[in-house]
Amino acid sequence: MGKPTGFLEYKREVPPDRAPLERIKDWEEFHLHLDEEKQRKQGARCMDCGTPFCHSGLLINGMASGCPINNLIPEWNDLIYRGRWKEALERLHKTNNFPEFTGRVCPAPCEGSCTMGINEPQVTIKSNECAIIDRAYEEGWIKPEPPKQRTGKKVAVVGSGPSGLACADQLNKAGHMVTVFERADRPGGLLMYGIPNMKLDKKIVQRRIDLMAAEGVEFVTGTEVGKDYPAEKLLKEFDAVVLCGGATKPRDLQVEGRNLKGVHFAVDFLGRNTKSLLDSGHKDGKYISAKGKDVIVIGGGDTGTDCVATSLRHGCNSVVQFEIMPMPPKERQNDNPWPQWPKVYKMDYGQEEAAALYGRDPREYCIMTKKITGDAEGNVKEVHTVQIEWKRDDSGRMMPVEIPGTERVWPAQLVLICMGFLGPEDTLLKQLGIEQDGRTNVKAEYGRFATNVKGVFCAGDMRRGQSLVVWAINEGRAAARECDRYLMGNTNLP
Structure with missing residues (x-):
């Protein structure tokens, strides 16, 4: 080629x-x-x-x-x-x-x-x-292409993140009447409120949603199924349901001082920032501001990078990002051969920006947070850390071991926790009687995507755990295919 x-x-x-x-x-x-x-x-x-x-x-x-x-x-x-x-x-x-x-x-x-x-x-x-x-x-090549025929079948998709949108798009192409429920005020899930605007402009997300709406997909926003919309009504009014609610339960930091004012989950920091930006250009003040503050970002990955970049745009005083893992090597190691994902050091956009402003990569590696302390008014003031090294325990597992004498105190008026997600919220799952696995994800075999409740399917992070946008699209498409097969007896969806 x-x-x-x-x-x-x-x-x-x-x-x-x-x-x-x-x-x-x-x-x-x-x-x-x-x-x-x-x-x-x-x-x-x-x-x-x-x-x-x-x-x-x-x-x-x-x-x-x-x-x-x-x-x-x-x-x-x-x-x-x-x-x-x-x-x-x-x-x-x-x-x-x-x-x-x-x-x-x-x-x-x-x-x-x-x-x-x-x-x-x-x-x-x-x-x-x-x-x-x-x-x-x-x-101008992208234009609405509504299906030429409708099947008369109605499908509800709960959640409008990448898996929900992909699922809805495919089911609509098959001719079903699709309604997407989203509890936020705008569709898009993490595409809308989890990823900052400078990384994915929300006009681009809205453009695709508008295209899907023109093709016949109905979006119902500001509606949480299981709270604003009864779960039993969902089963009665639709011929099939696909759950695409994501893995939205964040992993918490269990240390002293976690409940001080100024300590937030990254998802709240990023979501409120984008909503305020879209609603008012930040004029309403309804967001968590890093302006003039020393910011500590606890956790790496894309979310940590987004927190660094967002804090810089607010005008923070300083920003440091804690990584509990060692610094990756500059080149592939022998135990990480092609075609595996290369586990090598790189600076993403947020770290590049911090390095340009402060002269260094903001990440600190092999560092563990021990406690957070505050002032007399209950506001966060300092983060206490210790350096660690990774050693194997008696069973052969790699475990973090503290290095004596490496304790350090960091000034902080804003602490952002981005340590990943534990699984889906389960209020709706319990109402529907959906079985969950040992990690609290929905039990639904990959390739079939059917839950234990007849006519209810599940896809994306809600089923597989926190993952990539591209895996969510994979699952949304595949779940749509199996849902179509359930409704029609066969399917032409890829």
Whole structure:
């Protein structure tokens, strides 16, 4: 695929980002685009490797290797190289309902398993994908395509995150009447309120939701099923139900001082920030502000990065991010071979911004929070930590061991906890009588997605636990297929 000698002739080139010190002054997206000639050259680098691991979607050592929605990557890379953009869009949409989301926020496990990555910089798969869909919108190729026939079947999708949207989109294409319930005031789930605007502009999310609505999907917002809308009514009024509520129960930090004022879950910090931005441009003040404060972010990953970047845009005094794990190596290690996800050191956009402003990566590695202390009014004042090293216990498990003499006290007026999520909230699940597994996730076999309640299916993080947006799309599409099979006896959905 691509130009036979393209990987020899052209170097990897990703679209530039806006300068860090410029972009922290606003909430606009920081990614720019390559011009068409350069983008076509990046498509030409796809090397016709024979067995393309990039679209394999395997799990190796618990991490994604290749694209979980099996995007036909070599095919649309070839079409980009040949300038056949509309055909590239058709191939992209065969597997991915929302490339404008994944092209911006996916960590790109496809690139981690790119064959060229064995000894050369990988193909720019993620930016190629984004270039296809952005061009399609610019050219007016994306238009509402409502189904030509309706089946008369009604399906409720609970939750409008990536799994719920993908599921609803597919079921609507099959001709069913789909109603999506969302408890927030806007659809989109974590796409709307979990990911900051500079990483995924909410106009892009709303654009796709408006398109789905024009195609016949009904969105009911501000309605929590099981609270505002009775669970038993859901089962009576719809022929099938798909639960896509996500894993929204955050993991807490069990230390002294956790309940001091100024200690918040990251999801609350990020969600309220985006809502205030969309509602009033932050003029209503209904958000947790980091302005003028020393901020401690406890936890890594994408959410930690988003907290760092958001705090900088508020005008924080300082920001430090705690990572309990060791600093990753600069290059792949022998125990992390291709095509596994490369566990190597990198600075994401938030760390790049902090480094540009303060002169260093804001992350502290192998550090454990021991307690949080406050002032006389109950406001957070300090975070007490200790350095740790990882050692095997008697059973062979790696455990953190404190290093004496490494205790430290950090000033803090805002502490943000982003240590992942434990599983779904279970109020609705208990009302419906849905069985849960030992990790509190919904019991529904992958590939079937059926719960123990007839006609009720489950997909996304609510079923598999906290994961990637691209896995949520995978599950939403697959659950739609099985729901369609249940309703009609057979299915033509992919």
